[in-house]
Amino acid sequence: MYNYNLFDNMFQLKGLFDDFFRDGTYEAASGMPPVKIYSNDDRVIVKALVPGIEPEDIDMQIIEDNLMISGEKKSDYTGDTYIRKERRFGDFKRSVKLPYRVNTGTVKADLINGVLTITLQKSEEAKPKKIEIN
Amino acid sequence: MIERNVTYASGEQKKVYVPLTDICETPDTYSLKMEVPGAARENIDIVIEDDELRVTVKAAAEDTEESLKYAEFGSRDFYRAFRVGNEIDRNRIEAKLENGVLNILLSKTEEVKPRKIQITHN
Numbered sequence: 001m002y003n004y005n006l007f008d009n010m011f012q013l014k015g016l017f018d019d020f021f022r023d024g025t026y027e028a029a030s031g032m033p034p035v036k037i038y039s040n041d042d043r044v045i046v047k048a049l050v051p052g053i054e055p056e057d058i059d060m061q062i063i064e065d066n067l068m069i070s071g072e073k074k075s076d077y078t079g080d081t082y083i084r085k086e087r088r089f090g091d092f093k094r095s096v097k098l099p100y101r102v103n104t105g106t107v108k109a110d111l112i113n114g115v116l117t118i119t120l121q122k123s124e125e126a127k128p129k130k131i132e133i134n
Numbered sequence: 135m136i137e138r139n140v141t142y143a144s145g146e147q148k149k150v151y152v153p154l155t156d157i158c159e160t161p162d163t164y165s166l167k168m169e170v171p172g173a174a175r176e177n178i179d180i181v182i183e184d185d186e187l188r189v190t191v192k193a194a195a196e197d198t199e200e201s202l203k204y205a206e207f208g209s210r211d212f213y214r215a216f217r218v219g220n221e222i223d224r225n226r227i228e229a230k231l232e233n234g235v236l237n238i239l240l241s242k243t244e245e246v247k248p249r250k251i252q253i254t255h256n
Contacts, residue, residue, distance in 0.1 A: 034135060034206035034207045035204075035206055036202065036204065036205045036206065036207060037202075037203045037204040037205075038200035038201060038202050038203060039200055039201065039203050040199070040200040040201065043200065045200055049135075049171040049172070049207060049234075050171065050234070051169040051170065051171040051233065051234030051235050052167075052169060052232075052233055052234060052235045053233070054233070076167065076235075077156075078158065080158040080159060080160050080165075081158060081159045081160075082156060082157065082158045082159075083157050083158065083159055083164075084155060084156060084157040085156050086154040086155055086156060087154045087155070087156050087167065087169060088154075099203050099204075111233075113171065113172055113173060113174060113231070113233070113234050114169070114170070114171035114172065114173075114233050114234015114235065115171050115172045115234065
């Protein structure tokens with residue numbers, strides 16, 4: 001269902017804003033999920049963008065200094081007619097090389113508004129050490 | 135993350151992220167699902183004006199004092215505008231935010247809903 005749109009014949013609006021119904025569909029980028037890594041003296045924080053994924057569908061593993069994030073983004077497609085489909089669903093797997101060795105016993109993960117925040121403590125060897133002068 | 139340069143209604147020019155969107159249609163509604171990871175409810179602005187539906191998500195300030203080591207995405211607004219016609223009932227638009235996905239439900243006006251036509255005979 002599409003009503004006659006006056007603008008179609010007047011201007012080339014593609015690139016200015018999207019038509020609700022037609023063309024200009026964006027492709028989801030690969031490398032899912034994108035990450036950001038922060039650190040300070042004690043901690044390493046990894047943030048990953050995982051919109052639309054439930055906490056129970058995410059798995060995390062630490063193998064040496066690699067953090068593996070994997071899981072499944074379950075499709076929320078309904079039986080209705082789609083006029084635009086850009087989002088991607090299915091399994092994902094991401095390995096992130098951490099800048100430091102971490103203590104595998106004290107990992108904390110939070111999922112808020114589609115952002116997964118993983119807080120890792122640096123292992124003792126990786127923490128900066130002040131050396132006293134005798 | 136798809137980037138694009140846009141000019142806001144205020145005249146401000148910005149590089150924004152384009153949220154990936156699915157749109158589906160039922161006889162009575164159009165429903166949009168937009169991926170806006172990190173968006174908090176209070177930073178989302180949905181405006182329907184003239185023939186445009188505009189969704190703006192203001193980027194939240196960095197909340198960690200740790201220093202950034204590596205990034206595949208930045209702190210940018212999400213923005214997307216859709217051209218809509220008079221088939222949408224502007225008084226009945228619902229939005230909800232779930233797990234980084236913004237759901238917008240637009241209702242069709244009575245005039246454009248499918249209608250069964252009765253055949254009259256004499």
